[in-house]
Amino acid sequence: MKTNYREALRMALREALASDPRVFLMGEDVGRYGGSYAVSKGLLDEFGPERVRDTPLSELGFVGAGVGAALGGMRPIVEIMTVNFSLLAMDQIVNGAATLRHMSGGQLHVPLVIRMATGAGRQLAAQHSHSFEGWYAHVPGLRVLAPATLSDARGMLAPALACPDPVILFEHVRLYNLEGELEDDPDAWRCDIRSAAVRRVGDAVTLVAYGGSLLRAMEAAEQLSDEGIEAEVIDLRVLRPLDVAPLLDSVHKTHRAVVVDEGWKSGSLSAEIVARLMEGAFYDLDAPVARVCSEEVPMPYALPLEEAVLPQPAKIVTAVKELMGRK
Amino acid sequence: MSEIAVPNRKSSSLAMLTHMLRIRRMEEAAAEWYGAGKIRGYLHLYIGEEAVAAGAIPCFGEQDDVVATYREHGHALVRGVPMNSIMAEMFGKASGCSHGRGGSMHLFDASRRFYGGNAIVGGGLPLAVGLALAAHMQGEARVAACFFGEGAVAEGAFHESMNLAALWKLPVLFCCENNLYAMGTALERSESQTDLCAKAESYKMPALRADGMDVVSVREGTLQALSRVREGAGPVFVEYRTYRFRAHSMFDPELYRDRQEVEDWKRRGPIHTFSARLKAEQGLTEQEFLALDARVMAEVAAAVAFAEAAPFEPVSTLAHNVVAEDGP
Ligand SMILES: Cc1ncc(C[n+]2csc(CCOP(=O)(O)OP(=O)(O)O)c2C)c(N)n1
Numbered sequence: 018m019k020t021n022y023r024e025a026l027r028m029a030l031r032e033a034l035a036s037d038p039r040v041f042l043m044g045e046d047v048g049r050y051g052g053s054y055a056v057s058k059g060l061l062d063e064f065g066p067e068r069v070r071d072t073p074l075s076e077l078g079f080v081g082a083g084v085g086a087a088l089g090g091m092r093p094i095v096e097i098m099t100v101n102f103s104l105l106a107m108d109q110i111v112n113g114a115a116t117l118r119h120m121s122g123g124q125l126h127v128p129l130v131i132r133m134a135t136g137a138g139r140q141l142a143a144q145h146s147h148s149f150e151g152w153y154a155h156v157p158g159l160r161v162l163a164p165a166t167l168s169d170a171r172g173m174l175a176p177a178l179a180c181p182d183p184v185i186l187f188e189h190v191r192l193y194n195l196e197g198e199l200e201d202d203p204d205a206w207r208c209d210i211r212s213a214a215v216r217r218v219g220d221a222v223t224l225v226a227y228g229g230s231l232l233r234a235m236e237a238a239e240q241l242s243d244e245g246i247e248a249e250v251i252d253l254r255v256l257r258p259l260d261v262a263p264l265l266d267s268v269h270k271t272h273r274a275v276v277v278d279e280g281w282k283s284g285s286l287s288a289e290i291v292a293r294l295m296e297g298a299f300y301d302l303d304a305p306v307a308r309v310c311s312e313e314v315p316m317p318y319a320l321p322l323e324e325a326v327l328p329q330p331a332k333i334v335t336a337v338k339e340l341m342g343r344k
Numbered sequence: 345m346s347e348i349a350v351p352n353r354k355s356s357s358l359a360m361l362t363h364m365l366r367i368r369r370m371e372e373a374a375a376e377w378y379g380a381g382k383i384r385g386y387l388h389l390y391i392g393e394e395a396v397a398a399g400a401i402p403c404f405g406e407q408d409d410v411v412a413t414y415r416e417h418g419h420a421l422v423r424g425v426p427m428n429s430i431m432a433e434m435f436g437k438a439s440g441c442s443h444g445r446g447g448s449m450h451l452f453d454a455s456r457r458f459y460g461g462n463a464i465v466g467g468g469l470p471l472a473v474g475l476a477l478a479a480h481m482q483g484e485a486r487v488a489a490c491f492f493g494e495g496a497v498a499e500g501a502f503h504e505s506m507n508l509a510a511l512w513k514l515p516v517l518f519c520c521e522n523n524l525y526a527m528g529t530a531l532e533r534s535e536s537q538t539d540l541c542a543k544a545e546s547y548k549m550p551a552l553r554a555d556g557m558d559v560v561s562v563r564e565g566t567l568q569a570l571s572r573v574r575e576g577a578g579p580v581f582v583e584y585r586t587y588r589f590r591a592h593s594m595f596d597p598e599l600y601r602d603r604q605e606v607e608d609w610k611r612r613g614p615i616h617t618f619s620a621r622l623k624a625e626q627g628l629t630e631q632e633f634l635a636l637d638a639r640v641m642a643e644v645a646a647a648v649a650f651a652e653a654a655p656f657e658p659v660s661t662l663a664h665n666v667v668a669e670d671g672p
Contacts, residue, residue, distance in 0.1 A: 045529070046528050046529055049528045051528075073526075074465050074495045074529075077500050078498075105499070141385045142445070142447045144463040314662055318442075321659055325659040325662050
């Protein structure tokens with residue numbers, strides 16, 4: 018079926034709401050407004066205001082209520098409009114959801130799914146465009162997912178809801194309109210939330226990406242291919258816990274790696290991946306691992322500046338060529 | 345508040361009318377240029393609510409601080425930020441009031457003590473409390489005026505800020521622009537207590553209400569509240585009852601309200617009702633009104649031309665203004 022990323026997410030939500038009475042969706046403007054990125058449009062009519070529940074502007078409050086509802090036996094899906102606003106709820110996520118199992122000596126658990134938009138590319142400036150996935154991926158107790166394909170948009174929610182621990186799902190804003198084919202056969206998109214995936218096979222260099230950066234890495238790989246350089250592209254999919262084995266296997270074959278991440282470099286997920294490669298693949302490497310990340314600047318509004326901040330395909334191509342000693 | 349006569353000074357009335365017209369015409373142009381792709385990101389129009397900024401902001405002195413939200417074009421303009429630099433900012437240009445780094449949601453002008461331009465709902469309130477605390481500790485008579493929508497009252501930041509300001513008796517004027525909807529969420533769908541003044545009173549803060557569709561009521565209410573703040577007894581809360589005529593932002597299909605409701609409010613539009621009143625009570629002529637409008641339109645056209653012609657900041661200076669250039 019021809020569809021897009023937003024529709025695929027909605028299909029997954031619809032299926033979850035229809036198949037489990039414990040599941041409900043709540044967040045700011047998920048109901049009447051239809052969702053700030055229109056993901057939940059139409060679900061209010063189908064499932065009613067109890068299960069597609071508009072909340073006041075209270076990120077701390079309704080995320081905390083999601084934690085409580087999960088403790089109380091429900092399977093809440095909480096939508097936060099965008100990752101920047103999730104910072105208002107960070108306390109409930111990091112001090113609450115992530116720690117309760119541990120602090121209670123395993124008596125409690127928090128089967129909560131939090132979905133949020135992330136990333137830049139729509140000129141929304143410095144309070145709506147950042148990529149803080151790495152901050153959440155830092156925290157033990159959380160599972161962090163970044164669906165970057167239509168099948169993952171369709172497939173990741175069910176295992177996330179089945180997971181007994183809090184799961185955060187990051188939806189990159191540039192992906193919502195991504196169009197493509199989705200198989201009718203559920204086996205084609207049913208997936209785990211443990212493993213990284215090889216999205217393109219190559220032998221010259223490994224590109225590691227996730228979420229919105231995957232598209233850029235794939236684009237760069239096509240350009241490199243025109244010049245006879247075949248890049249292998251790995252989609253992390255799961256940012257915590259990291260599935261490192263496919264990265265090590267790939268680098269064992271390619272001997273070179275470039276990490277592509279829309280987060281900043283300092284203290285980041287990309288830094289973590291480089292460290293894992295040092296720990297596990299040092300002797301396989303023919304060159305230092307390179308990174309193409311966002312410039313260390315809060316996101317500017319003006320288009321030329323925003324574009325200059327982001328890890329564009331051209332920068333990835335350049336980084337690969339530098340690694341390979343080619344111009 | 346009770347009905348208040350139009351102050352019998354044609355000049356101040358004309359000034360308020362001019363402010364409202366400038367906001368309206370500037371934003372109509374912004375919407376047009378958004379359609380043309382020259383303005384991007386989120387654009388939140390203030391159309392319908394002009395009486396609040398036009399009535400309230402001139403009440404504050406140069407020494408006072410003004411904090412606003414992402415729906416702040418009008419506040420910036422009335423505060424004195426030049427239309428050219430507001431328009432250029434929306435176009436993302438280096439000559440914009442935030443040098444193209446902020447865009448529509450993040451207008452700043454330090455020289456006019458205009459502190460933005462905050463796109464985190466409720467984010468400006470603690471800031472205003474801090475500005476007032478500074479004034480208080482420095483023994484200065486500044487007041488911090490903080491504009492925010494009724495949606496923000498659900499945020500913890502609202503309650504924490506109200507409490508701190510009241511507890512420490514800080515000179516904050518909380519200016520709540522109640523336009524009934526936070527994006528698609530109506531006030532009664534998000535608050536158990538919809539009487540916003542009662543919330544303020546629960547922090548032992550004096551509260552009053554003004555008709556946000558009537559620039560005179562706004563002005564009178566603001567002056568009354570401001571004089572209480574200036575007396576030094578602590579913060580005051582003002583609720584301006586108003587309505588936005590346009591969508592929340594440019595991406596909003598407006599599924600949550602009736603067309604008829606919008607039409608009903610438009611009949612109370614702040615510009616045509618006030619100009620009609622000036623004509624009836626102060627002898628403003630239709631020619632004078634049209635001439636004023638023409639002057640405003642010319643100003644807007646010039647601002648657009650300025651913004652279009654202005655350059656983008658070069659990418660070579662991208663790393664500037666992240667930390668102090670002469671820092672450690
Ligand atoms: C912390 C936070 N949560 C959510 C949003 C998304 N958002 C932007 S404007 C808005 C509605 C705010 O309504 P209100 O405060 O009444 O102001 P209005 O837009 O009506 O002027 C929402 C939910 C945000 N910007 N910040």
